[in-house]
Amino acid sequence: MTVEGAPTSDLALALQGKLQDSIDAQLRDLYGAYWRAMNRVVEAGKGRLRQDIIGGGFHRAQALANTWRGNVYPREKNSLDVAGWLYNRARLLIEVFDTGTVIKVRGNAQFLAIPVGPAKAIVRRLQQQKRKGLIGRDSWGRFEKDDSYVEQVARALGVDLVPIIAPDRQSGVLVAADNRTLTATGRNAKSQGAAATPLFALAKTATLSRRIKGRALLEEIMNGFPGDFVHALAGEMSVMQREGS
Incomplete structure (x- = not known):
């Protein structure tokens, strides 16, 4: 610690009545170093997760990548905790390739069908029970499935599913053929005046250059967090702080 440009010991500061001011100033510096170190780790992790999405080749990948967010607490930067x-x-991006189903829409365009809404709960139940549906069978004439989840969800809901494709042919949704509105649990809504409930989000597979890591990458970041934080903290602390002076 220096006062007016000259090195000053804690004893000298105490005699001058400035020891508490010195302690407070050093503590504020430590608060800042800890907060900046945590922010570096969070920003690095967020960057890796976003790049994972971009590298997967999704349509409008940057917008999807930006759904990964990161925060550091406390925002006041006044704590070592x-x-x-x-x-x-x-959230569907985290497990998209665990629950997604590849289907063919009219014209042989392939889409990854990602369960949303009522379909998510049904797919999770099917996964837990390790049940498999019929594979390679034509269904309903509107598209052909390459996996079982779309057909099993349709069977569970008792309704055929049809695709609605966006004008750019890069994305779309699967809805009930009768345009019914469903609750989160898959029951018919009391009011059927609303738009049809999307059951699967569609992403054109031709744009997917590789499988994203999703949850596996998130767990990798979490496992590496302690070491990353220590390394970042060492870079944020001054020599005096690291040596405990």
């Missing part, structure tokens, strides 16, 4: 949070505003 800092925490980082990585989260996704489009």
